[in-house]
Ligand SMILES: Nc1ncnc2c1ncn2[C@@H]1O[C@H](COP(=O)(O)OP(=O)(O)O)[C@@H](O)[C@H]1O
């Protein structure tokens with residue numbers, strides 16, 4: 088019973104806040120630097136604050152640092168300067184014991200799906216709960232719920248390798264949301280899909296966001312950016328800009344230089 092779903096939800100996890108307290112932003116980047124080369128930082132002094140419930144697009148040309156930014160948030164790399172606060176906690180200072188809290192509260196979706204083709208849909212999604220020690224019974228209900236949310240209800244026994252690209256990405260999204268994370272990161276999740284499917288997947292992320300999950304969606308697809316009026320962050324030469332109003336100007340400039 089100890090690691091059952093009810094205990095997961097009721098745990099004093101650091102992302103769930105008591106009512107009556109002022110809401111901290113879910114994610115804060117303070118003067119963040121990342122160097123892959125000694126001379127030129129990939130990210131130089133990035134400041135960014137994301138509130139709970141927001142949907143944020145991150146864009147910028149290929150090589151701008153979109154993936155790097157997301158990778159720092161899920162701790163695939165450490166920052167070389169500055170800090171990243173997740174629900175007020177400096178993620179570089181998390182102890183080994185609290186890293187599972189970060190993992191549970193972060194869902195990640197990639198461009199190339201990263202599903203296991205010879206596993207079933209159920210196996211691909213339940214793996215996120217298995218690592219948290221969830222019981223079989225709760226796993227079945229949570230996976231069923233997640234598959235329902237992504238439009239794959241009743242498809243749990245199918246081999247993922249037999250599904251279409253759009254369906255495989257839905258499996259990856261179900262795997263990312265089945266733990267009910269506070270933050271969902273998506274790194275070019277529509278990059279391998281046809282334009283019509285890309286819109287469907289964007290819509291699915293928007294539905295997940297409307298149900299309460301904060302979403303950071305990295306893409307360089309201008310048709311997606313212009314189809315939805317979300318907050319827009321542009322990475323350009325290692326710096327981050329708010330571009331909600333400047334999208335048209337930014338877009339014209341990058342298309343001219345492409
Ligand atoms: N692991 C790495 N090692 C060395 N350089 C990297 C690594 N990851 C990214 N870079 C470099 O950092 C820059 C930004 O890359 P990336 O974050 O993948 O950009 P984007 O996702 O916007 O296309 C690129 O110049 C890339 O070559």
Ligand SMILES: [Mg+2]
Nearest residue numbers: 153154155275
């Ligand atoms: Mg990238």
